[in-house]
Amino acid sequence: MKTKRLTMAQAIIKFLKNQYVERDGVERPFFGGCFGIFGHGNVAGIGQALQENPDFRYYQSRNEQAMVHTAAAFAKMNNRLQTMACTSSIGPGATNMITAAAGATINRLPVLLLPGDIFARRNVAPVLQQLESEHSQDFSVNDCFKPISRYWDRINRPEQILTALPEAMRVLTSPADTGAVTLALPQDVQAEAYSYPLDLFDKRVWRVPRNRPDTASLKQAAEWIQGAKRPLIIAGGGVIYSEATETLSQFVEQTGIPVGETMAGKGSLRYDHALCMGAIGATGTLAANRLAKEADLIIGIGTRYSDFTTASKTAFQNPDVRFININVAEFDAHKHNALPLVGDARATLAELAQAVGDYRVDGDYETRAKDLHDEWETEVQRIYDIRHQPLVSQGELIGAVNDQGDPEAVMVCAAGSLPGDLHKLWRSRHPKQYHLEYGYSCMGYEIAGGLGIKMADPEREVYVLVGDGSYLMLSADIVTSVQEGYKLTIVLMDNSGFKSIGALSRSIGSQGFGTRYVYPEQNGLPGDTAENVQTLPVDLAANARSLGAHVIECDTYDDFVAALNKAKEIDRTTVIYIQNDRYEGVPGYESWWDVPVAEVSQMHTVQAAREEWEENRAKERYFL
Numbered sequence: 016m017k018t019k020r021l022t023m024a025q026a027i028i029k030f031l032k033n034q035y036v037e038r039d040g041v042e043r044p045f046f047g048g049c050f051g052i053f054g055h056g057n058v059a060g061i062g063q064a065l066q067e068n069p070d071f072r073y074y075q076s077r078n079e080q081a082m083v084h085t086a087a088a089f090a091k092m093n094n095r096l097q098t099m100a101c102t103s104s105i106g107p108g109a110t111n112m113i114t115a116a117a118g119a120t121i122n123r124l125p126v127l128l129l130p131g132d133i134f135a136r137r138n139v140a141p142v143l144q145q146l147e148s149e150h151s152q153d154f155s156v157n158d159c160f161k162p163i164s165r166y167w168d169r170i171n172r173p174e175q176i177l178t179a180l181p182e183a184m185r186v187l188t189s190p191a192d193t194g195a196v197t198l199a200l201p202q203d204v205q206a207e208a209y210s211y212p213l214d215l216f217d218k219r220v221w222r223v224p225r226n227r228p229d230t231a232s233l234k235q236a237a238e239w240i241q242g243a244k245r246p247l248i249i250a251g252g253g254v255i256y257s258e259a260t261e262t263l264s265q266f267v268e269q270t271g272i273p274v275g276e277t278m279a280g281k282g283s284l285r286y287d288h289a290l291c292m293g294a295i296g297a298t299g300t301l302a303a304n305r306l307a308k309e310a311d312l313i314i315g316i317g318t319r320y321s322d323f324t325t326a327s328k329t330a331f332q333n334p335d336v337r338f339i340n341i342n343v344a345e346f347d348a349h350k351h352n353a354l355p356l357v358g359d360a361r362a363t364l365a366e367l368a369q370a371v372g373d374y375r376v377d378g379d380y381e382t383r384a385k386d387l388h389d390e391w392e393t394e395v396q397r398i399y400d401i402r403h404q405p406l407v408s409q410g411e412l413i414g415a416v417n418d419q420g421d422p423e424a425v426m427v428c429a430a431g432s433l434p435g436d437l438h439k440l441w442r443s444r445h446p447k448q449y450h451l452e453y454g455y456s457c458m459g460y461e462i463a464g465g466l467g468i469k470m471a472d473p474e475r476e477v478y479v480l481v482g483d484g485s486y487l488m489l490s491a492d493i494v495t496s497v498q499e500g501y502k503l504t505i506v507l508m509d510n511s512g513f514k515s516i517g518a519l520s521r522s523i524g525s526q527g528f529g530t531r532y533v534y535p536e537q538n539g540l541p542g543d544t545a546e547n548v549q550t551l552p553v554d555l556a557a558n559a560r561s562l563g564a565h566v567i568e569c570d571t572y573d574d575f576v577a578a579l580n581k582a583k584e585i586d587r588t589t590v591i592y593i594q595n596d597r598y599e600g601v602p603g604y605e606s607w608w609d610v611p612v613a614e615v616s617q618m619h620t621v622q623a624a625r626e627e628w629e630e631n632r633a634k635e636r637y638f639l
């Protein structure tokens with residue numbers, strides 16, 4: 016057997032650059048390179064190996080959490096067919112990745128994490144940043160990655176990568192199992208040499224399969240559909256990852272079944288398709304939510320049925336409702352006691368289209384759905400056309416980005432009041448346009464994620480929509496976007512704090528307590544009942560400028576439209592800064608989200624909110 020003597024770190028990099036995936040006959044390298052921040056836990060190992068392999072591009076980041084968000088967004092934009100590796104030092108560098116790693120796993124997005132780890136040989140312990148224990152020498156902070164990784168391993172001997180790396184790749188490229196994969200790399204072992212078999216470095220092509228569902232289950236599903244009077248499709252992220260949007264559209268044309276979309280599934284149908292009901296659930300449209308309430312059959316495609324999608328299990332009120340779930344993951348396919356069709360969305364939908372024959376929904380039902388679509392479009396336009404004074408409304412700003420932005424652009428967002436508003440109002444014109452990280456809704460994903468999107472598809476304009484809270488949490492990777500020449504257009508919506516949680520707080524009777532960025536008064540932070548509050552002397556526009564961005568400050572709607580157009584001509588990351596009204600919100604549309612309210616309180620507002628909560632809570636259902 017031919018071998019080559021390499022350090023464990025060199026062998027990992029050499030292996031990674033030879034991994035490819037193939038789907039539908041199209042082959043591509045699985046890794047777009049490696050993000051990293053060096054410290055003593057990786058500089059002499061993975062760092063040295065990256066230096067020796069310039070064809071496996073190394074990218075700097077400013078924060079380990081951000082770089083993992085970037086890798087996840089890159090993977091999402093690539094429909095999970097490509098990702099990035101992320102290397103960190105030991106200790107805080109490693110644990111900084113945990114938040115975003117959890118986000119990747121929850122969103123079912125592949126990321127490969129290579130945190131440095133404490134010495135395997137132990138004699139010099141405790142090393143800088145080592146977590147010590149009097150009970151065991153066999154753990155480190157990297158054990159915190161275990162519950163959030165779909166595969167986790169610690170490489171205590173250099174030859175262990177011979178069995179670990181293929182497992183890591185199997186999980187990363189599996190549509191059903193994918194998520195964060197963590198290989199914890201002890202600092203000393205990274206630098207240790209071993210005679211690796213050359214076969215390890217052969218080019219490997221991992222086929223991403225289009226698995227077909229069980230034949231008997233498919234037949235039964237077709238019968239259920241043929242018997243359905245009010246069927247509704249819920250399109251989740253799986254539709255987009257599987258590139259099943261065209262097949263879905265044909266299925267809808269054929270059957271007349273309307274479609275509601277989850278946060279990850281929005282864009283599955285173009286917004287102006289007559290049977291596109293838009294967003295479904297807690298942040299859904301009146302069109303999708305009314306049809307969901309009455310539906311006798313839900314066909315869930317690539318959805319995990321989060322509480323936002325199910326309106327905390329209140330969305331489906333027909334006593335006879337049942338579910339068919341098309342999903343690559345058995346786990347999701349069985350949710351809601353469904354008839355599971357475990358398989359790839361595109362392959363399964365194509366077969367289902369055959370199996371249902373000439374079934375079509377009743378004309379009355381189809382007309383009702385189309386009328387609801389039109390009614391909803393009118394409502395969107397109403398909100399786009401609000402010209403709120405003196406501060407503009409968030410809804411009209413979303414309208415402006417949608418109207419003025421390039422139709423081929425991607426819009427990215429993750430947390431705050433924006434996601435709910437966007438889910439309702441954004442008019443998706445292509446399947447990749449609406450990029451929401453809403454599995455984890457992690458403040459800080461926006462700018463870091465925007466960078467990953469732009470790296471995945473540099474030809475497209477990327478609009479990052481970010482609130483002041485998220486911006487303050489994690490915006491430093493503006494620097495990386497400038498350094499690498501990946502232009503982002505960042506729309507920074509300042510409302511002096513948390514518009515979202517402020518509204519939520521008021522709805523649970525707590526008057527916005529703790530959600531405003533203002534000076535304390537009488538030794539406490541003022542809520543929404545306080546008048547004449549003093550805002551803080553923070554200049555976010557200047558902050559963005561200091562990070563290297565081009566900044567355009569706006570006061571009015573017209574300024575904002577002009578700025579969006581000006582930004583198109585600027586070739587560097589541009590931040591459009593605008594203040595907007597904290598209280599002018601987009602309403603809810605016949606839906607609910609379960610946030611339990613205090614059962615006992617001295618506050619009348621809380622008591623009233625609790626009563627309302629109890630009424631809604633009673634509508635929650637089990638599907639057995």
Ligand SMILES: Cc1ncc(C[n+]2csc(CCOP(=O)(O)OP(=O)(O)O)c2C)c(N)n1
Nearest residue numbers: 431432456458482483484485512513514515
């Ligand atoms: C990392 C993280 N911490 C806390 C939360 C809970 N949370 C959700 S929205 C929000 C406020 C976001 O503020 P901002 O970005 O200004 O958006 P706005 O609500 O004003 O629209 C918070 C704290 C979260 N989603 N992520």
Ligand SMILES: [Mg+2]
Nearest residue numbers: 482483484512
């Ligand atoms: Mg805010």
